[in-house]
Amino acid sequence: MQPINIGICGLGTVGYGSYEVLKRNQEEISRRLGKRLCVSHIAALALKEGQDVDDVTITSDAMSVARDPAVNIVLELIGGTEFAYDLVLEAISNGKHVVTANKALIATYGNEIFKAARENNVIVGYEAAVAGGIPIIKVVREGLAANKINWLAGIINGTGNYILTEMQSKSRPFADVLKEAQDLGYAEADPTYDVEGIDAAHKLTILSALAFGTPLHLEKAYTEGISQITPEDLKYASELGYRIKHLGISSISEKGIDLRVHPTLIAKQALLAKVDGVMNAILMHGDAVGSTLYYGAGAGAEPTASAVVADVIDLVRRMDCLQEEPEQIPALGFQSGSLRGTRILPIEEIICAYYLRILVQDKVGVIADITEILGDNEISIDAMIQKDPDKSGQDHNAISVIIMTHEIQESVMNKAITELEALDAVTAKITRIRVAELDE
Numbered sequence: 001m002q003p004i005n006i007g008i009c010g011l012g013t014v015g016y017g018s019y020e021v022l023k024r025n026q027e028e029i030s031r032r033l034g035k036r037l038c039v040s041h042i043a044a045l046a047l048k049e050g051q052d053v054d055d056v057t058i059t060s061d062a063m064s065v066a067r068d069p070a071v072n073i074v075l076e077l078i079g080g081t082e083f084a085y086d087l088v089l090e091a092i093s094n095g096k097h098v099v100t101a102n103k104a105l106i107a108t109y110g111n112e113i114f115k116a117a118r119e120n121n122v123i124v125g126y127e128a129a130v131a132g133g134i135p136i137i138k139v140v141r142e143g144l145a146a147n148k149i150n151w152l153a154g155i156i157n158g159t160g161n162y163i164l165t166e167m168q169s170k171s172r173p174f175a176d177v178l179k180e181a182q183d184l185g186y187a188e189a190d191p192t193y194d195v196e197g198i199d200a201a202h203k204l205t206i207l208s209a210l211a212f213g214t215p216l217h218l219e220k221a222y223t224e225g226i227s228q229i230t231p232e233d234l235k236y237a238s239e240l241g242y243r244i245k246h247l248g249i250s251s252i253s254e255k256g257i258d259l260r261v262h263p264t265l266i267a268k269q270a271l272l273a274k275v276d277g278v279m280n281a282i283l284m285h286g287d288a289v290g291s292t293l294y295y296g297a298g299a300g301a302e303p304t305a306s307a308v309v310a311d312v313i314d315l316v317r318r319m320d321c322l323q324e325e326p327e328q329i330p331a332l333g334f335q336s337g338s339l340r341g342t343r344i345l346p347i348e349e350i351i352c353a354y355y356l357r358i359l360v361q362d363k364v365g366v367i368a369d370i371t372e373i374l375g376d377n378e379i380s381i382d383a384m385i386q387k388d389p390d391k392s393g394q395d396h397n398a399i400s401v402i403i404m405t406h407e408i409q410e411s412v413m414n415k416a417i418t419e420l421e422a423l424d425a426v427t428a429k430i431t432r433i434r435v436a437e438l439d440e
Helices: 013-024 026-033 062-067 082-093 103-119 136-143 158-170 174-183 198-212 231-239 301-322 366-376 410-421
Strands: 004-009 037-043 057-059 073-076 097-100 149-155 242-253 256-267 279-286 290-297 351-361 381-386 398-405 431-435
Touching: 004 013, 004 062, 004 301, 013 026, 013 037, 013 301, 026 037, 026 301, 037 062, 037 301, 057 062, 062 082, 073 082, 073 301, 082 097, 082 103, 097 103, 097 301, 103 198, 136 198, 136 279, 136 290, 149 158, 149 198, 158 174, 158 231, 158 242, 158 279, 198 242, 198 256, 231 242, 231 351, 231 398, 231 431, 351 366, 351 410, 366 381, 366 398, 366 410
Parallel strands: 004 037, 004 073, 037 057, 073 097, 256 431
Antiparallel strands: 149 242, 149 279, 242 256, 279 290, 351 398, 351 431, 381 398
C-alpha cells in the first residue's frame, strides 16, 4: 500500500516521542487505518544523544519539509509562535495537513491558521495542545456536541499543580518547591509561563472557544499566577475546609463569557481538589450530560505524543472525504460562519466569594474597623479566623485575620480592599484569593 508520508519539524521531547510512538506502533496503527504511516522527513538542528532514526531524510530547514511534495502531513513540534506560525502557513499553502502540540500558537494565531486551512481544504489537528494525553479537544468538539456547555474549570498546568501540592503537603515555601520542580525537569529554567498562569491561559482560551463557539480571545483572558501563595494560605484554607488550586475557569451567562486563570479555593471534597502532583484534570458541565471529569497526564513525551499521533490517525481517516467535500468537523467545533463575538467579561465584573488574609496590628478596634468597611460595601462575611501573633516575622504584634466572604462583584471587592489597606492598623498588602463553588 502507498504510505502516508509524515514530516516531523522539531525533534525535542514531543517530536522524538511522536517518532517513537509512530515507529513502535506502526503495525497496530496500520490495522486501524488500512494504510501505512511513514516518517519520511525530520527537520532538526541536530540529533541529540540517544535519538536513533532510520531511513529518514534529515534536514535543518523546516520550511523545506513544509514545501516537499512527498510529504503529506507536517507535524509542527518546534514550539514558539512566530516561526511556527510561518511554518504552519507555508505547509497549509502547499496543501499539507498539519498537526501541532503548540498551545501558544493556536491560542495566539488559531483564528488565522484555521481560516487558511479552510481556504486550502486541509486539516489542522491540535489535540496535543491542551492537557497532553487527555483527549479533551475531541471530547468538547465531538463527544459533547449535543450539549450546551455551561462552564468548565480545570487544572491545566502540571507544574503549578505540583508546586501547590508540595507546598500543601509539606508546608514548604514557593521558592523552595519551584527550585525542586526545576531540578526534576517539571519547570523550565525560566518558569514564568507555568507559575504566572500564561501556559494555562493559552489552554483555557482554546477550551473556552471550543465550548462556547467563539473566536479565540487570548488577549482578553485574565491571568494570575501562584508565586504569591504561601504555606500559611494553604494551611488557613484547609482549616476552613478548602484546597487552593491554580484553575482555569470559563463560563457563559447573559452578560458574556468569563475567562480567567488564578489561584482558587475549592471545597476539599470537590473532585478537582483531589488532583495532585503533575496531573491535569478538566471538569465540564453540559446541559444534557451534567458534570463530567477528564483526568490524566498533561505533559511528557509519550502522553503528548499519544495525542499527536491520534490526531494523525484521525486526519488520515478523513483525508479521502476531503476530496469529495470540504472539512465537516470545524476546527473550533462550530461552523466558521456561526462563531459568535460574545463579550468576554473583564475580571472586575465577575461575581464570586473571596478569601482574604489581612495582616494587622493586634490592638483594640481593628476587627470592628474591618467589619465596618466590609459592611459599608455590602460584603457579607461567611467565616472569620483570628490567628495568634506571628513570632517569626519582624512585627511580633501583627496578627493574621482570615475572612471568607459571600459572593460579591469583583469591582466592589477591589474598592473594599483599597479602603482596608488604607487603615493604619493594616501592615501589609492584603492577600485575596477567589473561591469557586463547583457543581459536581
